[in-house]
Each structure stands twice: as structure tokens, then as C-alpha cells.
Amino acid sequence: MIDIKISSEPLDVQSCIAWAMSPESGGIDVFIGTVRNTTKGKQVVRLEFEAYESMALKEMEKIAAYSLAKWPVHKILIHHRTGALSVGEIPVIIVVSAAHRAAAFDACRYAIDTLKETVPIWKKEVFEDGERWVAAHP
């Protein structure tokens, strides 16, 4: 089972985990991305996330489908937030349940690593004195 979402509303960790739990599962791995207060030593005021939503949903779906095909996992959830996020808020949450923990860890890590490489979502770091699109320039 797959649950994919892009939302401008705060992500709800508790309900994401509840969705992934099942009597067949013995292990759940959860990755929660949070907005950090600094990047390369500079104070971050907020992050702004923008998505090419229709394509991003498709790419997230591919990651989830591949995870289910490659590892013996039961459920995978990938939720990503858009808009302006303050320090401490949650841009992304991934939850994977499996009978055994190794598959849950492997698939969860694959999912976040791949999301950061393929899913058309962009973040701008906003500082006191300027802003910067992450990874845009060499």
C-alpha cells in the first residue's frame, strides 16, 4: 500500500505512523526531515518549498512502487510539504512498515535519498540578509 501527498498544510507525524502500522508488521522506520536553524554556519529564518506538483506526485509514486517491488515491505508513505516553513517544522516524512526491520530501514533510506535526487521540489533558504535556492549553482 502506498500513501503519497504534497500539502501546504503541516504534516501530521502521528497519523502518518498510524496509517503504516498493521498486525502483519514487526518494524516501522520513519524519517522526518525538519528545518534546521543554520546552514553552512548561517542563521536560517525560514525555508520556502515549491513543487511541480503533478510531476512530483508521479516521481514520489515511482519511489514508493519501486520500494514495494524491491524490498519485502508492507506500506510506504511519503508526504512532502510546500510553502514557507519555520525552523523546527517538517518538510518531509517517510514511513515504511515491514515484517522485519532491515527491509523497512533499507526502503526508507532509499526513499529519502531518491526523493532528494529525482522529485521536482525546490527549497529556498531565507536568511536575515538574503536568500538562496539550494543546490542551484555549482
Add this chain to the structure above:
Amino acid sequence: MIDIKISSEPLDVQSCIAWAMSPESGGIDVFIGTVRNTTKGKQVVRLEFEAYESMALKEMEKIAAYSLAKWPVHKILIHHRTGALSVGEIPVIIVVSAAHRAAAFDACRYAIDTLKETVPIWKKEVFEDGERWVAAHP
């Protein structure tokens, strides 16, 4: 920072995660163990966990301290439950926060793998027609 607990009360995922979040952290990995309804094809009625509590706390503390020393992680929480647990309940939760996700994943996986090897806690599987201490016999 380290938070270690053994408790006969239900573990609270939400408050464990809240404890680990901080403005310095960019990634949190959470492992949640859950009671599965079957083991080797047999229906499980419940699991019963027993701990040598004083020693288990020390071993859990060692795992956490080693994780903080080995990986650049900020906080690690390891909570384990004891007593009788039904299918779907949570025997163990581990939460690791770090500036970057790789350290959080590595430390979280190390922690659960090592916990299962070194921490003096035992589980008995209870079936309709009998029971069995896990891993006791060859």
C-alpha cells in the same frame, strides 16, 4: 543528549519524537518495533517481555553513548516496554536526531541491531496452543 527508559506502560511515540526534535536537527530517524500477528506462520496471541532492568538500562545507556561518540547525532532515545503486549502494540522505540540524515539512519540502525544482541530483555511468544522463549534454543 540521551533518554533511556524501560516501562510497563505503553510507549508514547509522539512524545518520544517531540523530545528528539531540535532547531539544530535536520533529520530524525525513528524505529518502532511492533508486535506482529504471526511468527514462522504461527498465529501470535501476545508477547511477554521480561527485563533484567538495572543491567538493561546500563546496556541501553552504552548503546546510546556509543552512538553519540561514533556519529554526529544530537539526541538519542531508546524506550523499551515490558509485560504482556498484544498484536500491534509497541515493544521498542528508538529516535535519533542529527543535523544530517545519514548519521541518524546509521545510529538508529546500530542501536536497534545492538539492542537485540546485548540488552538483557527476553520475549516469550504466546500462541493458542503453547508458548516459546524466542531464540532460547538452537
Add this chain to the structure above:
Amino acid sequence: MKILSFGIAREIVSGPIEMSLDGDVSVAMLQTKLSELYPGLRQLSSFVIAVNGEYGQPERIVRNGDEIAIIPPVSGG
């Protein structure tokens, strides 16, 4: 043909792009064309073209009516 752009690419092209295609135009040709029109795109670590919400192989021919998007380096998560 309308071309979508996102993130820093959206700021570089500043506003919607309308383009009409003469003959067979590949993704690679479109990339070259866009780099000429918007030199700021050449300063990026990379940019690729998506066609109808899928990453476009360089040799893929785009058609009027396709949804084209300029994808600068992604940075979600």
C-alpha cells in the same frame, strides 16, 4: 507551446514562456534554445526538461501540446 518553470529557473525566465515549434525539436535542442534565450540557466549546476511530467531523454521529440517544464537542480526533503 507553454513552458513551465520552477524554483530558480522561474526567477531566471521571469514570467511564462510561450514558444512555437517549427519541425522536429528534441529535448536537447530545446535546452540549447532556452540557454540562448535565458543565459542565467547556463549558470545553474544543471537543468533538465520534463515532458508531460516525465524527465525527457535528450533525443525525445517534443510536440505542440506537450507540457514542457524547466527543471533546475531539485532540492526537496
Add this chain to the structure above:
Amino acid sequence: MKILSFGIAREIVSGPIEMSLDGDVSVAMLQTKLSELYPGLRQLSSFVIAVNGEYGQPERIVRNGDEIAIIPPVSGG
């Protein structure tokens, strides 16, 4: 000296163990002694001895007053 036991070891020894030590007794000697007294322990995949809440090296000498525990294969998590 009181010897604690847990899990299946607790069921095998069924009840608290009291033992008094004559001379220098190592963890390894204690393991052998316990296997003789409780043959069920030999059927386990393994069992080790903890001394004062730490895994005991085989050559470690135990003393009256130490907290000794029989640790069958752990299975937490």
C-alpha cells in the same frame, strides 16, 4: 551469594538460587557448576553470567556479595 535468573533460565532453575563460594571461583567455573546443577541450561543456544550488571569475562573472579545473574539468549526489541 544469590543468583538471579531471567526468561527461560528463570523457568529452568525454578526459584531463587543461593550458593556459597569456597575460594576463587571464576565466571567460567560458575557456568560449569550451574550447568551441572541445572542440565536444562545446557540445552540453551547459549547462556552467560553477568556480574554486578555487566557481562562477566570467563576468567573474572566472583565474590560473595556480587550480584550474579544467569543471562539466557536475549531477545528484546
